[in-house]
Amino acid sequence: MLRFLVRRVLLVLPVLFGLLVLTFVLVRVVPNDPSASLAGQNATPQQIAEIRAKYGFDRPLIVQFGVYLKQVVQGDFGTSIQSGRPVARDIRQRLPATLELTFAALGLGIGLGVPLGVLAAVRHNRMLDHVLRFFTVGGIAIASFWFAIMLQLLFAMQLDLLPLRGRLSAIMDAPKHLTGLYLVDSLLTLRFDIFWDSLRHLILPAVTLSFGSLATITRFTRSGVLDTLQKEYVLYETAVGYPRWLMLWVYVLRNSVVATVTQVGLLFGALLAGAVVVEAVYDWPGIGSYAVFAIFTSDYKAILAVTLFVGVVYAIVNILVDVLHGVIDPRVAEQM
Amino acid sequence: MAEALLHVDGLRISIPTDDGLAQILDHVDLEIPKGRIVGVVGESGCGKSTLVRAVLGILPRAARVDEGRIGFAGEDLLKLSPADMTRRIRGKAIGFIPQDPFLALNPVFTVGTQLLEIMRWHASDGRAAHRAHLVELLRAVQLPDPDAALDRYPHEFSGGQRQRLLIAGALACRPRLVIADEPTSALDVTTQLQILRLLRDLVSRFDVSMLFVTHDFGVVAQLCDDVMVMYAGQSVEAGPTAAVLDAPKHPYTQMLIACHPDRAQDLAGIPGSVASPLKPPSGCRFHPRCPSAKPVCHGPRPAQVHVAEREVACVLYG
Numbered sequence: 129m130l131r132f133l134v135r136r137v138l139l140v141l142p143v144l145f146g147l148l149v150l151t152f153v154l155v156r157v158v159p160n161d162p163s164a165s166l167a168g169q170n171a172t173p174q175q176i177a178e179i180r181a182k183y184g185f186d187r188p189l190i191v192q193f194g195v196y197l198k199q200v201v202q203g204d205f206g207t208s209i210q211s212g213r214p215v216a217r218d219i220r221q222r223l224p225a226t227l228e229l230t231f232a233a234l235g236l237g238i239g240l241g242v243p244l245g246v247l248a249a250v251r252h253n254r255m256l257d258h259v260l261r262f263f264t265v266g267g268i269a270i271a272s273f274w275f276a277i278m279l280q281l282l283f284a285m286q287l288d289l290l291p292l293r294g295r296l297s298a299i300m301d302a303p304k305h306l307t308g309l310y311l312v313d314s315l316l317t318l319r320f321d322i323f324w325d326s327l328r329h330l331i332l333p334a335v336t337l338s339f340g341s342l343a344t345i346t347r348f349t350r351s352g353v354l355d356t357l358q359k360e361y362v363l364y365e366t367a368v369g370y371p372r373w374l375m376l377w378v379y380v381l382r383n384s385v386v387a388t389v390t391q392v393g394l395l396f397g398a399l400l401a402g403a404v405v406v407e408a409v410y411d412w413p414g415i416g417s418y419a420v421f422a423i424f425t426s427d428y429k430a431i432l433a434v435t436l437f438v439g440v441v442y443a444i445v446n447i448l449v450d451v452l453h454g455v456i457d458p459r460v461a462e463q464m
Numbered sequence: 465m466a467e468a469l470l471h472v473d474g475l476r477i478s479i480p481t482d483d484g485l486a487q488i489l490d491h492v493d494l495e496i497p498k499g500r501i502v503g504v505v506g507e508s509g510c511g512k513s514t515l516v517r518a519v520l521g522i523l524p525r526a527a528r529v530d531e532g533r534i535g536f537a538g539e540d541l542l543k544l545s546p547a548d549m550t551r552r553i554r555g556k557a558i559g560f561i562p563q564d565p566f567l568a569l570n571p572v573f574t575v576g577t578q579l580l581e582i583m584r585w586h587a588s589d590g591r592a593a594h595r596a597h598l599v600e601l602l603r604a605v606q607l608p609d610p611d612a613a614l615d616r617y618p619h620e621f622s623g624g625q626r627q628r629l630l631i632a633g634a635l636a637c638r639p640r641l642v643i644a645d646e647p648t649s650a651l652d653v654t655t656q657l658q659i660l661r662l663l664r665d666l667v668s669r670f671d672v673s674m675l676f677v678t679h680d681f682g683v684v685a686q687l688c689d690d691v692m693v694m695y696a697g698q699s700v701e702a703g704p705t706a707a708v709l710d711a712p713k714h715p716y717t718q719m720l721i722a723c724h725p726d727r728a729q730d731l732a733g734i735p736g737s738v739a740s741p742l743k744p745p746s747g748c749r750f751h752p753r754c755p756s757a758k759p760v761c762h763g764p765r766p767a768q769v770h771v772a773e774r775e776v777a778c779v780l781y782g
Contacts (some may be wrong), residue, residue: 382573
């Protein structure tokens with residue numbers, strides 16, 4: 129097991145290196161001169177050249193990358209051109225908002241998707257299955273920015289049930305910083321008014337972000353359960369009098385979620401990517417909206433750091449998924 | 465003959481398919497007296513498994529019981545509610561040993577969890593008592609290191625060991641009847657023999673009756689007190705094993721016994737294949753393959769007659 133973990137972590141390193149190279153090149157081949165945008169609209173060519181020299185943009189790309197890589201290995205992600213603060217600090221500050229949003233979306237996706245998938249499998253090719261298929265195919269196909277705007281129009285503008293944007297109402301102060309997750313912090317400090325307010329703000333972005341993964345989880349759980357229901361041991365468990373609900377929700381489900389768990393690992397990447405769009409639409413102060421702003425302003429150190437960070441999180445989540453496979457199925461654990 | 469524990473009378477079961485109605489069981493009679501082992505023999509596809517599933521109340525959703533009665537300990541099982549079948553019959557009054565021990569255990573739960581689950585819903589004492597009882601049973605089925613075995617996973621056992629675990633599961637709630645569905649066909653020959661001996665011992669030791677499904681007359685000869693021969697969903701001959709084996713009366717039984725590798729002169733087998741339940745032959749379903757067939761065999765199904773200690777459904781003895 130330990131050897132398995134060490135090997136997996138070592139395998140991740142070249143992937144992250146590749147990610148960094150690719151992003152670095154992509155950011156710099158775009159015909160957009162960060163020096164120009166830094167210098168401002170009325171800058172003289174000479175001022176731009178000065179800035180270019182100051183930030184090292186005039187040196188060969190490979191040299192620039194070498195300098196950057198050396199800094200990153202030492203834990204220095206550089207300074208954001210726009211905020212003027214260390215990128216690492218910006219990310220640390222904005223990370224909890226994104227985590228709160230992604231975990232809420234993932235919780236919705238798993239909490240609803242797995243039961244719906246089981247129900248669809250049990251009602252295979254009957255009414256409920258068809259209805260769910262309609263929504264899950266839709267869920268995978270719908271563009272999240274469009275869906276987000278529709279939800280805003282309906283629930284915030286028309287019905288005035290939920291807030292339009294942001295993480296808290298303007299009159300509210302953020303709860304005392306413990307974990308950075310407002311829902312958790314407000315509960316721990318017994319500020320139920322903040323809890324309620326941040327929950328109301330979380331609902332629309334979380335629903336938007338979860339819709340695609342909810343659909344995927346439902347589909348995968350459905351096909352996993354359908355597959356398991358054909359197994360001999362299901363017939364045996366019926367023949368020796370296991371109650372049906374127990375057999376379905378415990379004995380069948382655990383065999384069926386292996387594919388779903390793999391999907392959850394992959395979906396986590398999709399969720400982080402989706403967070404970029406959702407945060408931008410809902411003005412959610414996480415690293416997604418930070419990344420969007422960084423791209424618009426050619427803040428390339430911020431772009432690189434966010435990309436690398438998302439890559440690391442994604443790699444960790446997928447290692448955890450592999451470990452989870454071992455927990456679910458003892459035969460897998462033996463091969464680790 | 466002792467009082468019958470299980471009494472199947474004129475059972476007819478059909479399943480609607482895209483190609484029409486499949487008459488899976490067409491008049492099956494079976495009697496299992498207390499304390500006896502009754503073998504049900506027939507080729508694949510003759511309805512043995514459907515008979516087992518009917519007794520356990522786990523027929524496929526589409527299946528319809530057209531006629532008949534399954535009497536068990538004074539009740540008609542066909543009239544019990546699904547909840548009653550789950551709580552009082554399956555795993556409780558009727559234990560079940562499945563065909564393939566490699567596929568019948570859930571791979572991601574320990575065998576202890578799975579076997580204790582049977583007892584949890586059918587016996588009232590606590591988990592500790594269940595565990596103790598189960599360890600005792602595992603000792604009875606001669607599984608090495610029974611206490612530790614409960615915490616292990618199915619893939620850590622051999623086929624024979626798994627079948628022993630499943631036999632213990634069948635006996636866990638002190639059943640009156642145990643149904644074994646070809647429990648040795650997936651095992652190698654030496655293990656097969658050990659399991660058969662074990663079953664023989666357990667039946668007398670735990671005072672149960674047994675319905676033993678097989679396609680192998682050799683197994684019947686070793687284990688069963690009585691035998692019922694099925695062909696294409698009909699029971700054709702039933703009686704004490706010794707009598708039937710020594711002098712089979714129904715032409716199908718005769719040919720089936722002659723086919724057994726231990727006895728066969730040449731490996732000719734029975735020409736043709738089992739009649740399709742979709743368009744079964746009229747009358748005796750065996751007549752298209754029967755060497756003694758007469759025009760009368762096309763007529764109504766021959767009635768069961770009592771000849772030389774057994775019941776035979778054949779016009780030769782009418």
